[in-house]
Amino acid sequence: MNLSKEIAGMILDMLSDSGTTEIRRNDLAEQLGCVPSQINYVISSRFTPEHGYIVESRRGGGGYIKITRATYDLSTLKMHLINSIGNNIDEKSCRAHIVNLHDRGLLEDKEAAVMLAATADKSYHDVPHELRDKLRANIFKQMLISSMK
Known part of the structure; x- marks a missing residue:
């Protein structure tokens, strides 16, 4: 180890x-x-x-x-996450959020896998580099909102 x-x-x-x-x-x-x-x-x-x-x-x-x-009720956690994401998020930070939500039992395996795929750098290879983190943030926030209803 x-x-x-x-x-x-x-x-x-x-x-x-x-x-x-x-x-x-x-x-x-x-x-x-x-x-x-x-x-x-x-x-x-x-x-x-x-x-x-x-x-x-x-x-x-x-x-x-x-x-x-940290322990939060679901609505507080959702609000905290969305605010902490801001206008841009890189793949590594996005992955950390998704893994944390999954580890806490707030995302099912399939939801986490879909979110990881949708926010991976490979998904944005045709998007201009300067726009990737902004697009990723928008998509991730929308996925969070819809998955935590």
Whole structure:
């Protein structure tokens, strides 16, 4: 298992009981035998709002990082997602949203597969590059609205 997966797994274990955990970056790095920047990398890449997490960082007083699994009712989640998409979204961010919705049980396998196909870069190869992310955002928002009714 690579170090990033090990760090993410440890944080997920800490989150499993209450959905919230506070970690001291230096302590976790020491425990895993890595540098604190590796902890930062995992948190910034795997524990993002797109993946369904809220991260708060505190400095001073020993400092800690608080990670919370975000919980929303369906209408709040829908509104949050549509607002966070804005006017443009790239394939990677779109995929993260879709996977998160699927993992939370808010999208069926088929719905997720259709959304992934409709928002993949391959679907836009005839669209001018500067318009792809805008078109993808519009399509994704409409798919979200219709799938979450």
